[in-house]
Amino acid sequence: MSTAPRVLGAPIDRVDASLKVTGAARYAYEHRVDDVVYAVGVQSTIARGAVVSVDATAAEALDGVVGVLWHENAPRLQTDDAELAVLQSAAVAFRGQFVAVVVAGTPEVARHAAALAAVRYAEESHDVLLSAQRDDLEAPPDDSADSEDGDVEAGRAQASRLVERTYTTPAEHNNPIEAHATIAIWEDDDRLTLYDANQGSHKIGDDVADAFGLEGEQVRVISPYVGGAFGSKLYTHAHVVLTALAAKALGRPVKLELTRAQMFSVAGYRTPTIQRVCLAAANDGRLTAVEHDVVLQVSTIKDLTEDLAARPTRMMYACPNRRTTHRMARLDMPPPTIMRAPGEAQGSFALECAMDELAIACGIDPVELRIRNEPEKDPDSGLPFSSRGLVECLRRGAERFGWQPWEGATPRGRRDGRWLVGTGVAASAYPAGRGKATATIRALDGGRYRVQIDASDIGTGAWTVLTQIAADALEVGLDDVILEIGDTRLPRARSAGGSQGTASWGTAIVHAARKLRANGSPEATADAGENPYAEQYAMYAHGAQFAEVRVDADTGEIRVPRMTGVFAVGHVLSAKTARSQLLGGMAWGVAMALLEQSIVDPRYGDFVNADLAEYHVAVNADIGELDATWIDEDDPYVNPMGAKGVGEIGIVGAAAAVVNAVYDATGVRVRDLPVTLEKVLGPG
Numbered sequence: 001m002s003t004a005p006r007v008l009g010a011p012i013d014r015v016d017a018s019l020k021v022t023g024a025a026r027y028a029y030e031h032r033v034d035d036v037v038y039a040v041g042v043q044s045t046i047a048r049g050a051v052v053s054v055d056a057t058a059a060e061a062l063d064g065v066v067g068v069l070w071h072e073n074a075p076r077l078q079t080d081d082a083e084l085a086v087l088q089s090a091a092v093a094f095r096g097q098f099v100a101v102v103v104a105g106t107p108e109v110a111r112h113a114a115a116l117a118a119v120r121y122a123e124e125s126h127d128v129l130l131s132a133q134r135d136d137l138e139a140p141p142d143d144s145a146d147s148e149d150g151d152v153e154a155g156r157a158q159a160s161r162l163v164e165r166t167y168t169t170p171a172e173h174n175n176p177i178e179a180h181a182t183i184a185i186w187e188d189d190d191r192l193t194l195y196d197a198n199q200g201s202h203k204i205g206d207d208v209a210d211a212f213g214l215e216g217e218q219v220r221v222i223s224p225y226v227g228g229a230f231g232s233k234l235y236t237h238a239h240v241v242l243t244a245l246a247a248k249a250l251g252r253p254v255k256l257e258l259t260r261a262q263m264f265s266v267a268g269y270r271t272p273t274i275q276r277v278c279l280a281a282a283n284d285g286r287l288t289a290v291e292h293d294v295v296l297q298v299s300t301i302k303d304l305t306e307d308l309a310a311r312p313t314r315m316m317y318a319c320p321n322r323r324t325t326h327r328m329a330r331l332d333m334p335p336p337t338i339m340r341a342p343g344e345a346q347g348s349f350a351l352e353c354a355m356d357e358l359a360i361a362c363g364i365d366p367v368e369l370r371i372r373n374e375p376e377k378d379p380d381s382g383l384p385f386s387s388r389g390l391v392e393c394l395r396r397g398a399e400r401f402g403w404q405p406w407e408g409a410t411p412r413g414r415r416d417g418r419w420l421v422g423t424g425v426a427a428s429a430y431p432a433g434r435g436k437a438t439a440t441i442r443a444l445d446g447g448r449y450r451v452q453i454d455a456s457d458i459g460t461g462a463w464t465v466l467t468q469i470a471a472d473a474l475e476v477g478l479d480d481v482i483l484e485i486g487d488t489r490l491p492r493a494r495s496a497g498g499s500q501g502t503a504s505w506g507t508a509i510v511h512a513a514r515k516l517r518a519n520g521s522p523e524a525t526a527d528a529g530e531n532p533y534a535e536q537y538a539m540y541a542h543g544a545q546f547a548e549v550r551v552d553a554d555t556g557e558i559r560v561p562r563m564t565g566v567f568a569v570g571h572v573l574s575a576k577t578a579r580s581q582l583l584g585g586m587a588w589g590v591a592m593a594l595l596e597q598s599i600v601d602p603r604y605g606d607f608v609n610a611d612l613a614e615y616h617v618a619v620n621a622d623i624g625e626l627d628a629t630w631i632d633e634d635d636p637y638v639n640p641m642g643a644k645g646v647g648e649i650g651i652v653g654a655a656a657a658v659v660n661a662v663y664d665a666t667g668v669r670v671r672d673l674p675v676t677l678e679k680v681l682g683p684g
Contacts, residue, residue, distance in 0.1 A: 006472055007468050007471050007477070007478055008471075008472035008571075008573055008574075009468075009571065009572055009573060009575060010468070010574070010575060011574075011575035011576040011579075012464065012468065012478070012574065012576065013464075013576070014461060014464045014576075014577065015463050015464045015467050015478065015483075016225070016457070016463040016464070019225075020225070025224075025225045026224075027178055027181070027197065027225050027226070027227055028182060028183065028195045028196050028197040028223065028226075029179075029183070029195075029197075029255060029257045031183055031195040031222075033183055033253045033255070034253070035252055035253060036183070036252070036253040036254065036255050037066055037103050037105055037250065037252045037255070038103065038106060038107040038110045038254070038255050039101050039102065039103045039110060039242070039246045039254050039255065039256040040101070040102050040104075040107070040110040040111050040113070040256070041101050041114070041239065041242055041262065041266075042070075042098065042099055042100035042101065042102060042114050042119065043096045043097065043098060043099065043262065043265065043266075044092045044094070044095055044096060044098075044121070045095065045119070045121070046092055046095060046121050046123045046126075047092075047094055047095040047126035047128065047332045047333075047604065047606065048094075048123070048125070048126040048332045048605070049121050049122050049123040049124040050091055050092060050121065050122045050124075051070065051071065051090045051092060051099050051120070051121060052090070052120040052121060052122050053119070053120045054068070054070040054072075054100050054117060054118070054119050054120075055117070055118040055119075055120075056068035056100075056102075056118075058116040058117075058118070059102055059113035059114070060113075062104070062109055062112060063109070064104045064105040064106060064109040065102065065103070065104045065105075065109060065110075065113045066103050066104060066105065066250055066252065067103045067246070067250045068100060068101070068102050068113070068117060069087060069100060069103075069245070069249055070100040070101075071087045071088060071089055071099075074086075074087035074088070074245060074249065075245055075248055075249050076088070077211045077212065077241070077245070078210070078211060078212065078213040079207075079210055079241070081207070081210075081211070081236075081302070082301035083237070083238055083299075083301060083302050083335050084207065084211050084237075084238060084241045085211075086098050086241050086242045087099070087100070087101070087245065092121065093299065093300050093332065094265070094299060094300075094301075094332055094333050094335075094605065095265065095334075095605045095606040096266060096334060097238075097265075097334075098239070098242055098266065099119055100114075100117055100119065101114075101242055101245075101246050102114040102117060103246050103250055103252075103254060107255075107257075126332040126605045127331055127332055128331050128332055128333050128602055129331070129602055130272050130274065130295065130296075130329055130331065131274075131329070132295045134295075134329055137328065137329055138327065138328050138329075138330065139326070139327060139328075140303065140305040140326050140327075140328055141303060142307075144307070144310065145305065145307070145310075145326040146324060146325045146326065147310070147314060147322070147323065147324045147380075148322070148323045148324075149320075149379075150321035151321055152289045152290075152291055152321045152322070152323045153289075154289075154321065155280050155288040155289025155320065155321030156278070156280045156288070156289045158280070158289075159280035159281055159289065160281070160282050161280070161281045161282070161283065161285075161358065161361045162278070162279070162281075162361075163277075163278070163279045163354055163357045163358045164276070164277070164278040165276070165277055165278075165353075165354055165357060166274065166275065166277075166671065167274075167275045167277065167350040167353060167354075167671045167672070167673075168272070168273065168274050168275070168671070168672045168673065169270075169273045169346045169349060169592075169673045170599075170673060171269050171270060171271065171272045171297075171336075171597070171598040171600070172270040172592070172596045172597065172598060173232075173263070173264055173269045173270070173339075173598050173607075173615060174229070174230040174263075174267070174268070174269070174270075174337075174339050174340075175230075175260075175263070175612065175615065175617060176227060176228030176229050176230055176233070176458075177227050177228050178197055178226065178228055179197075179257050179258050179259070179260065179263060180197055180232070180233065180239060180257070180258045180263060180267050181196070181197050181255070181256065181257040181258065182194055182195065182197070182239060182240045182243040182244075182255075182256050183254070183255045183256075184243040184246070184247035184248075184253065184254050185253040186244075186248055186251070186253075189248070190214065191218050191219075191220075192208065192212070192214070192218065192219045192220070192247075192248075193219075193221075193222070194208065194219065194220070194221045194222070194240070194243075195222050195223070196221055196222070196223050196240060197227070197229075197233055198221070198223050198226065198229075198233045198234075198236075198456070198495075199226070199229050199231075199234040199456050199458055199495045199496040199497055200234065200454075200456055200493075200494065200495020200496060200497070201221035201222065201223045201454055201456070201487060201488045202216075202221070202454055202488050202492050202493070202495075203235070203236070203495050204221045204223075204236050204240060205219040205220065205221040205488045207235075207240075207241075208221075208236065208240060208241060208244055211241050211244075212244065212248070216488075219488070220487070220488050220489060221487070221488045222486065222487050222488075223456065223486045223487070224457075224485060224487065225486070226456060226457065226458040226459065226486075227459060228458060229458040229459075230339055230340045230458075231337060231338035231339045231340055231342060231497065232263070232267050232268050232337055232339070233267075233458065234337070234338060234496070235268070235337055235338075237266055237267050237268065237337075238266050239256055239258055239262075239266055239267075242256065243255075260611055260612060261610040264598065264607045264610035264615075265334050265606070265607070265610070266334065268334070268335060268336055268337025268338070268339075269334070269336055269337065269339065269598055269607075270336065270338075270342065270345075271296045271297045271298070271304075271305075272296070272297055273294060273296045273297075273308060273346050274294070274295040275292065275293070275294050275295075275308060275346070275347070275350040276291070276293040277290075277291065277292050277313075277350050277351060277354040278291040278292075279354050279355065279357075279358045281358055281361075281362060283362065284362070284364075285358065285359070285369045285373070286318075286372055286373060287317055287318065287319035287373050288320070289319065289321040289322070290313060290317070290319045290321070290322045290323070291322075291323045291324070292308075292309035292313040292323075292324045292325075292347070292350070292351065293309070293325045293327075294308045294309050294324075294325065294326045294327070294347070295326075295327050295329060296308070296326065296327075296328055296329070297329055297331055297333065297336060298329070298331070298335070298336065299330070299331065299332075299333055299334060299335040299336070300330050300331070300332060301335065302335040303328070304335060304336055304337060304338070305326060305328055306342045306343035306346070307326065307343045307347075308326070308343045308344075308346050308350075309325070309326060310324065310343070310347075310380075311343065311347065311430075311431065312344060312347060312348055312351060312428070312429045312652070313347060313351050314379065315375075315378050315380040315381075315429065315540070316351065316379075316427065316429055317355075317370070317373035317374070317375060318374065318375035318376070318379060319373070319379060322379065332605055333600070333605065338497065340585070340588060340647075340648055340651055341430065341648035341649075341651045341652050344428075344430055344648065344652045345592065345652060345655070348426065348428055348429075348652045348655075349592070349656045349659070349673065351656075352427060352428075352657070353426075353659055353660060353671065355370065355426075355427075356425075356426075356656070356660040356663070365405045365406055366424075366425050366660070367394050367395075367398050367405070367425055368405065370390075370394060370427050371391055371394060371395075374390065374391055377538070378538035380538070381538050383535075383537055383538040384536075384537055384538070385537065385539075385540065386432075386533065386537035386538065386635050386637040386638055387568070387634070387637075388542060388568070389631050390427060390429070390542040390543075390568065392568065392631050393427075393542055393543055393544040393566040393568050393631060394425075394427065394566075396544075396566045396631060397425075397544040397564055397566035398425075398546070400546075400564050400629070401423075401546035401564040401627075403423065403546060404423075409664075411663055411664050411665070411666065411667040412665065412666055412667040415553075418552055418553055418554060419550040419551065419552060419559075420550065420551045420552075420553050420666055421548065421549075421550055422548070422549050422551070422661045422662060422663065422664030422665025422666065423546065423547065423548050423549075423661050424547050424549070424657045424658060424659065424660030424662070424663070425544065425545065425546050425547075425657055425660065426544075426653035426654070426655075426656035426657040426660060427542070427544050427545075428543040428544070428545065428649055428652035428653030428654075429540045429541065429542050429543075429649075429652065430499055430540060430541045430645065430648050430649040430652055431498070431499070431540055431541075432499070432503070432539040432540055432541050432570070432635075432638050432644035432645060433498065433500050433503070433534075433539065434503040434504040434528060434531060434638075434639055435494035435500050435504045435528070436492070436493070436494050436504065436527070436528060437453065437455075437491075437492075437493035437494055437504040437505050437507065437508040438453065438492055438493060438508055438525060438526070438527050438528070439451065439452065439453040439491055439493075439505070439508035439509045439511070439512040439526060440452045440453070440512060440523065440524070440525040441470070441474070441509070441512045441513055441516050441523065441524050441525075442522060443516065443523065447476065447480055448476075448480045448481070448482060449470065449474055449476065449480060449481055449482065450482045450484065451467075451470045451481055451482065451483050451484070451509060451512075452484045452490045452491060453466070453484075453485060453490055453493050453505055453508060453509065454485065454488060454490040454491060454492055454493045455485040455486070455493050455501065455505040456486055456495060456496040456501065457486070457496075460501070460581060460647055461574060461576075461577030461578075461580070461581070462496065462501060463483060464574055464577055465502055465506070465574040466483055466485070466505055466506065466509060467481050467483050468574055469502075469506040469509050469510065469573060469641065470483065470509050470513065473509060473510045473513035473514065474513050474516075474517070491508075491525065493508065498645070498648075499541070499645025499646065499647045499648045499649065501645070502643060502645065503638065503639045503643060503644070503645060504528050505528075506573070506639065506641050506643065507528040507529070507640055507641070508526060508527060510640045510641065511526035511527065511528065512524045512526035514526075531637075531639070533637040533638075536637075537637050539635075539637065539638050539644075540644075541567065541568060541570070541644040541645060541646070541649045542567070542568040542649075543565055543566065543567040543568065543569075543649050543650070543652065543653060544565070544566050544567075545563065545564070545565050545586070545589070545653045545654045545656075545657040546563065546564040546565075546657060547560060547562075547563045547657040547658045547660075547661045548560070548561055548563070549561075549658060549661040549662050549665050551662065551665045551666050551680060555677060555681075556678070556680040556681040558594055558662060558675060558677070558680065559624070560590050560622070560623070560624055560661075561624035561625065562624050562625040562626075563586055563589075563590070563624070563625070563626050563627065563654070563657070563658075564627040564628075565582060565586050565626075565627070565628045565629070565654070566629055566631065567582060567628070567631070567646070567649055567650070568630065568631050568633045568644075569630055569633065569643070569644040569645070569646050569649065570634075570635045570638055570641075570643045570644040571634070571635075571641060571642040571643050572630055572643070572646075573643050578630075578646045579628055579629075581647050581650060582628035582630075582646055582649070582650040583626050583628045584650065585648065585649065585650020586626050586628060586651070586654050587618050587626065588650070588651040588654070589650070589651050589653070589654020589655045589657070589658065590623060590654065590655075590658055591616075591618035591622070592651065592654070592655040593654070593655040593656075593658035593659050593662075593673065593674060593675055594618075594622070594658065594674050594675055594676075595616040595617060595618060595622070595674055596615070596616065596617060596674060597609075597615075597673070598610075598615060628650065655673065658675075659673075659675055662675050662680065666680055668680050668682065
């Protein structure tokens with residue numbers, strides 16, 4: 001077998017770059033299908049109640065309309081998932097729920113007809129306000145939602161310093177550039193092909209098969225290119241089933257693409273949270289007790305909770321007495337979903353801001369406070385860490401950023417003209433796990449190899465890094481690897497999410513390559529398999545974020561001219577794509593801190609800023625100099641590549657670093673995200 005220079009870890013250009021910039025890489029809605037018609041969903045205008053009737057007369061009178069479906073004439077489904085049981089009953093659980101679908105020969109006619117469909121409702125009063133004082137809060141069904149170690153009351157009694165604060169985060173929407181889209185094509189009523197924008201084709205196929213009473217292999221899902229997702233395309237949403245339902249009823253291939261506004265109601269969002277954090281410490285800053293109580297939001301039809309206090313609060317710092325709780329409020333709102341670093345992003349904001357407040361209360365430098373509370377082993381599981389580079393990240397980051405240690409420092413102490421200048425720091429952690437995956441490698445003529453696995457590239461660079469992993473394992477050049485991903489006809493693999501994609505898929509590829517080389521056969525299939533060290537070590541990526549902010553003393557305008565992030569993520573497999581992911585996460589942290597919020601009008605039970613004009617995300621003008629780097633970290637236990645995920649660690653802690661810097665600049669402690677100018681300026 002020929003050998004080639006190792007490419008793993010190199011900062012190579014994306015292997016799919018030319019296909020994307022030339023338009024040759026087709027996304028879900030762009031696939032060409034004969035005899036296709038277009039669907040547009042009709043959405044509820046009430047937040048709770050029932051559909052009494054749908055008058056489709058005006059819609060059906062338009063030239064080109066081929067059908068209007070609602071719960072009285074739609075095919076029956078077999079799913080137990082209330083979110084996916086679309087058009088199966090009159091019940092309305094949230095504003096924006098699909099109550100009908102219009103199908104026409106062009107998308108323009110379909111949109112016009114959908115606006116003409118007259119829906120009559122029996123409206124009921126709705127409840128959409130999240131509060132920690134509700135008397136109907138429920139514990140999540142997950143037994144691990146709450147935890148208690150040691151004696152928290154005793155730890156509080158021992159403390160010389162106590163910080164007890166409440167922090168809130170708003171609902172936020174994922175907003176990938178590529179809208180959610182599906183094409184559904186039925187063959188003989190028992191075989192379905194979907195072109196779909198998703199984070200895991202097998203997961204989507206399983207859910208759709210279940211909805212229609214099919215076996216998994218009867219549904220093929222194709223998704224080789226995805227234009228962003230951030231968690232919103234991990235789970236199956238109603239529009240996917242709605243498209244397949246319309247295609248089945250009408251006997252025609254159907255295309256459906258959500259509008260930006262529709263994505264705010266039927267594609268999920270990050271749940272809003274209310275978090276009480278209590279940190280008790282001795283005079284030297286060493287923690288004696290930690291409490292973290294979380295209230296979050298779910299819909300009335302589906303539970304999806306996030307362990308905000310489980311990670312990082314349970315494992316981040318050494319403390320003998322710890323208690324965490326989670327409670328959920330069932331509201332008449334759309335079902336939340338996961339959003340980049342779900343749980344960790346919000347939980348780390350509260351914990352790391354509280355750590356900053358504790359540092360001030362103790363008169364200890366915030367970097368030093370974190371180092372003093374460094375645990376020798378995982379406080380949650382009691383296991384040793386497979387590797388833990390947090391202290392090195394803090395020290396390297398402080399040096400790289402130019403952090404100035406302080407003792408008893410006062411805020412609002414630096415000024416540059418009209419700008420108040422401040423700096424802030426936060427630490428971060430994210431689990432480094434892996435899931436199930438299977439890969440097949442076939443030897444081809446001329447020393448080339450075909451690598452097949454149902455992985456997903458949601459813009460993170462999977463096409464590139466998996467090609468690098470395969471080339472390295474096979475000891476060939478990049479051009480000798482032909483990678484195929486994003487199709488349920490390929491070997492099953494876990495979805496892209498939880499920063500576990502590359503670790504899972506890459507492990508399967510490495511195992512298949514080793515098997516092929518050892519056996520000398522032209523083909524080999526292998527599974528990622530269980531990690532033999534999973535029960536022996538606690539496995540996490542870590543990071544430290546440093547931010548400088550400038551706040552206009554008169555207007556409250558906030559700018560972030562620079563941020564530094566130093567991360568411990570094992571072996572970096574693809575330097576260019578990894579750095580891109582870390583920078584993207586840091587930019588998200590800036591937006592989380594200062595911009596992003598989905599605002600609910602309680603009168604209607606709906607998000608009122610459902611577009612990119614009113615829902616603000618960070619753009620180039622909002623981002624100053626971002627400096628993302630990593631330390632050399634050898635971790636032989638996480639997977640054969642020694643790699644930890646980089647997709648989400650960049651956002652964890654970033655918002656807290658910015659908010660802590662705002663306090664340092666202004667002396668105003670904002671605990672309710674986002675930090676807006678009126679919160680900095682205060683009343684009057």
